[in-house]
Amino acid sequence: MNTEEAPIPTEMELEIxxxxxxxxxxxxxxxxxxxxxxxxxxxTTVLKMLQIMTQKRLVTRDESNHAHVYVAGCSxxxTQKRLVxxxxxxxxxxxPVQLASTLFCSEKLTKTEFEIxxxxxxxxQKEENENVDSKAY
Numbered sequence: 061m062n063t064e065e066a067p068i069p070t071e072m073e074l075e076i077x078x079x080x081x082x083x084x085x086x087x088x089x090x091x092x093x094x095x096x097x098x099x100x101x102x103x104t105t106v107l108k109m110l111q112i113m114t115q116k117r118l119v120t121r122d123e124s125n126h127a128h129v130y131v132a133g134c135s136x137x138x139t140q141k142r143l144v145x146x147x148x149x150x151x152x153x154x155x156p157v158q159l160a161s162t163l164f165c166s167e168k169l170t171k172t173e174f175e176i177x178x179x180x181x182x183x184x185q186k187e188e189n190e191n192v193d194s195k196a197y
Contacts, residue, residue, distance in 0.1 A: 067116050068146050069139065072109055075099075077118065077139065080132040087127045 069077055079094045080086060086094075092106040110130050113119045122129040144159075152158040163169060164177075 067118070068142060069113075069118055073113055073116075073118060074139075074143075076106070076109055076113065077132050077134070077136070080119065080130060081136045085122070085129045085131045087129055089127070091130065 075095060076091055079091050083090070083094065088103065088107045088110060091110070092101055092103050095101040095106065110119060110121070113133075114121050114130075117133050119130045120133045122131065148154060148156065148159055152162070164174070169177075
């Protein structure tokens with residue numbers, strides 16, 4: 061699927077996609093059972109959501125068996141990237157610096173997570189410096 065054509069999933073669609081990414085192919089009943097662990101969700105609600113998501117091409121449906129089996133039609137990584145890109149534009153005026161600053165000031169960011177991000181930044185910086193050095197020759 062072309063990620064430019066892919067819609068940004070709604071909150072409920074994202075919950076269903078998370079089930080499919082984590083569990084793999086599932087029936088409506090299996091998705092509903094997993095969602096019910098955290099939030100009371102009716103079978104017909106999940107069915108309707110999966111039908112809508114099929115139309116949007118967020119999921120695909122295998123109709124070869126009696127019970128239809130649904131599979132995520134988009135990767136978790138691409139979906140996360142689209143969500144962050146959308147948030148970046150809508151909430152931070154397109155500024156990655158403002159987004160990162162907000163993230164770093166968040167009380168939810170642990171010291172371990174901060175160190176992981178710090179190392180990611182240092183790695184990117186090193187790669188960028190190596191690219192600049194290699195172009196200089």
